Amino acid sequence: xxxxxxxxxxxxxxxxxxxxxxxxxxxxxxxxxxxxxxxxxxxxxxxxxxxxxxxxxxxxxxxxxxxxxxxxxxxxxxxxxxxxxxxxxxxxxxxxxxxxxxxxxxxxxxxxxxxxxxxxxxxxxxxxxxxxxxxxxxxxxxxxxxxxxxxxxxxxxxxxxxxxxxxxxxxxxxxxxxxxxxxxxxxxxxxxxxxxxxxxxxxxxxxxxxxxxxxxxxxxxxxxxxxxxxxxxxxxxxxxxxxxxxxxxxxxxxxxxxxxxxxxxxxxxxxxxxxxxxxxxxxxxxxxxxxxxxxxxxxxxxxxxxxxxxxxxxxxxxxxxxxxxxxxxxxxxxxxxxxxxxxxxxxxxxxxxxxxxxxxxxxxxxxxxxxxxxxxxxxxxxxxxxxxxxxxxxxxxxxxxxxxxxxxxxxxxxxxxxxxxxxxxxxxxxxxxxxxxxxxxxxxxxxxxxxxxxxxxxxxxxxxxxxxxxxxxxxxxxxxxxxxxxxx
Numbered sequence: 383x384x385x386x387x388x389x390x391x392x393x394x395x396x397x398x399x400x401x402x403x404x405x406x407x408x409x410x411x412x413x414x415x416x417x418x419x420x421x422x423x424x425x426x427x428x429x430x431x432x433x434x435x436x437x438x439x440x441x442x443x444x445x446x447x448x449x450x451x452x453x454x455x456x457x458x459x460x461x462x463x464x465x466x467x468x469x470x471x472x473x474x475x476x477x478x479x480x481x482x483x484x485x486x487x488x489x490x491x492x493x494x495x496x497x498x499x500x501x502x503x504x505x506x507x508x509x510x511x512x513x514x515x516x517x518x519x520x521x522x523x524x525x526x527x528x529x530x531x532x533x534x535x536x537x538x539x540x541x542x543x544x545x546x547x548x549x550x551x552x553x554x555x556x557x558x559x560x561x562x563x564x565x566x567x568x569x570x571x572x573x574x575x576x577x578x579x580x581x582x583x584x585x586x587x588x589x590x591x592x593x594x595x596x597x598x599x600x601x602x603x604x605x606x607x608x609x610x611x612x613x614x615x616x617x618x619x620x621x622x623x624x625x626x627x628x629x630x631x632x633x634x635x636x637x638x639x640x641x642x643x644x645x646x647x648x649x650x651x652x653x654x655x656x657x658x659x660x661x662x663x664x665x666x667x668x669x670x671x672x673x674x675x676x677x678x679x680x681x682x683x684x685x686x687x688x689x690x691x692x693x694x695x696x697x698x699x700x701x702x703x704x705x706x707x708x709x710x711x712x713x714x715x716x717x718x719x720x721x722x723x724x725x726x727x728x729x730x731x732x733x734x735x736x737x738x739x740x741x742x743x744x745x746x747x748x749x750x751x752x753x754x755x756x757x758x759x760x761x762x763x764x765x766x767x768x769x770x771x772x773x774x775x776x777x778x779x780x781x782x783x784x785x786x787x788x789x790x791x792x793x794x795x796x797x798x799x800x801x802x803x804x805x806x807x808x809x810x811x812x813x814x815x816x817x818x819x820x821x822x823x824x825x826x827x828x829x830x831x832x833x834x835x836x837x838x839x840x841x842x843x844x845x846x847x848x849x850x851x852x853x854x855x856x857x858x859x860x861x862x863x864x865x866x867x868x869x870x
Contacts, residue, residue: 384809385863390852392543393845394533396494396521400552401442402642403449405456406485413460416482420475421466432478442486444551444633444640450480457483489529489552489642493522493822495844498766498831500659500671502534503692511539513835516638516693517842518657518673519850520830522822528653530643530675532693541838543852549637554644555630555696559594563627566590567742571700572623573649573682577616584620594624622648626677626686626700638693649684650677657688658712658830660767665717672741674701674711674724685711687742704728705736705744710763712831713741714800715770723800725768725777731761733779735800748801751793757783757810758791765790766831769839770797773861774804778841780828781810788826789813790843794864805868811860812853814846821846 407413420428439446454476461468461479471479502514514536521531534546569585587600601617608614625647632641645651657675664670673688677700685706689697701711707728714723721737726747728734733751736744753762758781768775774794781789789810796802814827824846832841838854845851 385807385811385855385860387812387853387855390543390854392545392852394494394497394519394545394850396490396492396849398488398491400490400531400548401486401488402552402554402644403439403443403446403484404487404554404644405453406483407457410460413457413483414464417457417461417464417466417479420479420482421464423475423478425472425474428472428474428478432474432481435481436477442551444553444636447477450477450484452480453483454480487523487527489523489531489644490521491523492526493848494519494531495522495822495847495850496520496656496828496830497842497844497850498657498659498673498829499833499840499842500661500831501833503669503671508536509539511836513537513833515543515833516659517545518659518830520654520656520844521642522653522847526653527645527651528655528678529645530654530657530673532638532641534638537833537835537840539836541835541840541854543840543842546639549640551636551640552642553632553636553640554642555632555646557646558629558631560629561624561627562591562593563597563624564591567702568623571626571684571702572620576619577613580613580616581620584617597621597624619648625649626684626698628698629695630698631695634694636694641693643688643696645677647677649679649682650686652678652680654678656709656830658710658764658766659688660713660715660831662713663716665720672713674713676709683708685709699742701744702742703738703744705734705747711744712764712767714768714775718800719798725764727761727763733762733764733777735795750795750801750803751779751806753781754806755781755808757781757787757789757813759783760786765829765841768795768800769832769834771857771861773865775800776839776857776861778811778829778832779806785825787813788828790827790829790841792860792864794861794868805864807864808867811855812841812843818845818851821848823847 497519517533536544605614655676657673659673662670671690677684685701710727712725722741724736726734734747736747753759760782765778768777777793779791790812791807793806794804819825829843839857
């Protein structure tokens, strides 16, 4: 007998009208040609071009002038190389220059999927049985670039999900360069393809702890001594890694649906994939929201960790160690036996668990699950952070079977020893039906985390990597079925 699930009628679709304004650069030579032309415009010509631009795009972006100024400043070095006094440029001319180095990017134009759910820090003003939630999604736009976006919703007394209205604009975050790097960890995280001689030389010129400005200055001085362009590029790659350590902040006047975490590092230029958010409660009762995600540069996968308490300010760090590999890391919502605990899939096929006293360092992964059933034979992974129950840690899993069809399953791990599996479902909990199997990637259902409300497990899930919806299942019935299937 299969467990009963209820598909909700709500569907969250990608919206191509949700755009951000990004820096646009087509090479130094073309930039110089544009700047020379702009230099020769009269003040009246400049105003005649900029004024209608501001009127049009101020209706699409919260602070378009700030964006244009920022992008003008990003080409300041090129401007000054043309013997143009940057400080003497008028307000309007700087805005015009910025507009030539700006373009709109539709963050959701291709797909909107792989959601996770956490309880909103603000639970005020609700009726008994309701829960306010924050849902993260993987949004995909042109060029298959993924970002993290959010929606706020309410789970009703009947466990139906209501997505709240969206904000008016979409905003990227301000990047704060305030990190102090640990020398050993920083250089261990460098990709092996970077020139080892260059790495060794740079290591000898920085201390055991250094900040971004020190690293940048040291690299620039070292580049000045080199005549080999390839080696200079290798140093640039090392500076790119420093972007993997950052703090990002959103304006306090943004709705959470306005905030997009877009790739900021060269090592994630092809996307930020599959964030698994979890409400983490420390031993002293304090709460921090963490999310593991995959940074992808087109070749290299780098697991990273987001940290926030308010969803306005986020700290970003790469994860280190032999266990910080591949995709699908998921943090437990509390420490187990005094240690941070993480699920992983380091070999791409089996599930592992890891323990650590340092949330950024993960070693010694222990295999806990291998594919057993036909619907999961290709690979088995988690669908978000485990959920604590009286019977054990409930893990929603995903399995890949024939025709690369993805299914959701469920398993139980021991509370005091998550390396021990109590049991798992023999049959899938969810498989794409005929209305869900067509999309960006056919035959896929996938989730990055669920939540319990009023005795029901609410799971958001992606439909064929195109859009998202929700299912609910009775928690007790699910746990009983897992125990029955395992002979318990």
